[in-house]
Every structure is written in structure tokens, then in C-alpha cells.
Amino acid sequence: MPVTPLIKRSLVDQALEQLRERVRNGQWQLGERLPTEPELALELGISRNTVREAMRVLAFTGLVEVRQGDGSYLRGRADPFDALKAMSGCTLEQARETRRIIEVEAVMLAAERRSTEDLAALRSALAHSGAHYHHNLESYIACDMVFHQRLVDCAHNPMLSQLYRYFSQVVADSLRVVLSPEQRPQAVFDLHVQIVDALEQHDGPLAARHCRALINNGPDH
Structure with a gap:
């Protein structure tokens, strides 16, 4: 050839x-x-x-x-x-669908498997991202990506964690689309707190419901 x-x-x-x-x-x-x-x-x-x-x-x-x-x-x-190229071209709805598949399943597993150290790491990441939520968008997104990676890591499935690392840039890009550069609803950030609280109680279905609502960009009504 x-x-x-x-x-x-x-x-x-x-x-x-x-x-x-x-x-x-x-x-x-x-x-x-x-x-x-x-x-x-x-x-x-x-x-x-x-x-x-x-x-x-x-x-x-x-x-x-x-x-x-x-x-x-x-x-x-x-x-x-090739996977990264495909991810970079996905639509916002495709990104949401994939997040639901990965993150909702991850929090269900995390509710069963999380350790005390996992919870402490999640709350630390949450404190960092919370300090930026109503301020610089890029700083918030960087901190939020740390939180979500730790959230998936709580499932203690190395393959799931690595898959999310590949996918995290898509998540960051979707946040730039759905979050306002200025005003952001507090209720959306509060869902992060509610997810961690549910994990602390080993309540997988509740954590999954909050996670699904977060991905849909707002609390369930």
C-alpha cells in the first residue's frame, strides 16, 4: 500500500x-x-x-x-x-443523556460503597465550588468538575471513574451553556448538597433523584 x-x-x-x-x-x-x-x-x-x-x-x-x-x-x-472526537461533537441533550447513564448509576453505587473519607472529600470539594458558584463561572466549573469526579469515584469502580475522566470536558462544556455568567439559581447548587446528604444516609434512590434533577438543571417539581 x-x-x-x-x-x-x-x-x-x-x-x-x-x-x-x-x-x-x-x-x-x-x-x-x-x-x-x-x-x-x-x-x-x-x-x-x-x-x-x-x-x-x-x-x-x-x-x-x-x-x-x-x-x-x-x-x-x-x-x-476516536471517542474523544465523538464526545466533542455531541449535542447538549446527548451530553445530558450520557451524564444520566453515568452519574445516576454512580451515585446509586456510591450510596452503598462510600466511605467516611469519601464524604469528607465530597464536602470539601463542595465548599470550594460553593465559594465560586455566584461569582466567576470558569472558576466554579473547574471546582465543580472536581466535585463530580469525586462523586463518581465514590462508586469505587475504576472503570467508571476513568470513563468519567474522558467525559468530564463534555460536562464542563455543557455547564457553560446552561449556567448564566451572572445570576445562577441557588436551588441548582443546593442539589449538590442534597446528593451528598443522601449518600451520607445510604439512600441511593434519593441520591439518584437529586442527581437526575441536577443534570436536568433544576429541582424536580
Whole structure:
């Protein structure tokens, strides 16, 4: 298959694009040992250092496993890069639907599994975000993201926590849309407090109801 010469954009970015395309096209099988850095450098017409940097990125995303002294192996086909691109293009309602799936389920689990330390961390994050709620929007969103990540972490499911880390930028973007730069209803922030109070009482259904209302941007009526 002819290889397009690498020009204009970052060589590492272009190398990544071509390597990802080979993974998507099934050129390499799962568990297969990939060509060596010199072989890939020759194929792509770039330096070994550029190939090495591209492989480091693929290893970080979990597509490739680098075995010291043995080589690199294809570990998966689902590229988090593609997921991030899809997330960046989702609508506000799609973001809400996904938040409901992740966060509502997470608080149900958190009501069963949360520790005393988890509650203390949540209330600390809540105090920080509360101090910014009626002031600078970007400062509030940054603090609120810490609170929501800790909320999901209370479920003590590493996969769920990692999934939310990928998704958190979508949540932040949606908050910029639904929250006014000036006046924000206190009742919306109070739902955060009510979620934590419900977790403290091990009341999963109540925590889930408050969480759903928060995602819908207002208390249930």
C-alpha cells in the first residue's frame, strides 16, 4: 500500500494518523507484534525518534503494549482518541443523556460503597465550588468538575471513574451553556448538597433523584 509523504503538520501527528488508520483497517491483528521502529521509520519516511514518540502515544491510550526488549504489540482496536472526537461533537441533550447513564448509576453505587473519607472529600470539594458558584463561572466549573469526579469515584469502580475522566470536558462544556455568567439559581447548587446528604444516609434512590434533577438543571417539581 503506498504511503503518503508526511508534510506540513506535526510529523508525530501524521505518524499517529497513519498508524491509527492501520489499526482501524485491521492491518495488524490483536496480539500481533508490530514492525520495529526502524521498519516503521523506513515505511513512513520519518526518523526513529518520531516513530518512538508516536508509539508512546499509542501505548498511553492503550492501543499498543510496549514490552521492554521484546517489541510492541497491538493490544486493542478501540482508540480513546476516536471517542474523544465523538464526545466533542455531541449535542447538549446527548451530553445530558450520557451524564444520566453515568452519574445516576454512580451515585446509586456510591450510596452503598462510600466511605467516611469519601464524604469528607465530597464536602470539601463542595465548599470550594460553593465559594465560586455566584461569582466567576470558569472558576466554579473547574471546582465543580472536581466535585463530580469525586462523586463518581465514590462508586469505587475504576472503570467508571476513568470513563468519567474522558467525559468530564463534555460536562464542563455543557455547564457553560446552561449556567448564566451572572445570576445562577441557588436551588441548582443546593442539589449538590442534597446528593451528598443522601449518600451520607445510604439512600441511593434519593441520591439518584437529586442527581437526575441536577443534570436536568433544576429541582424536580
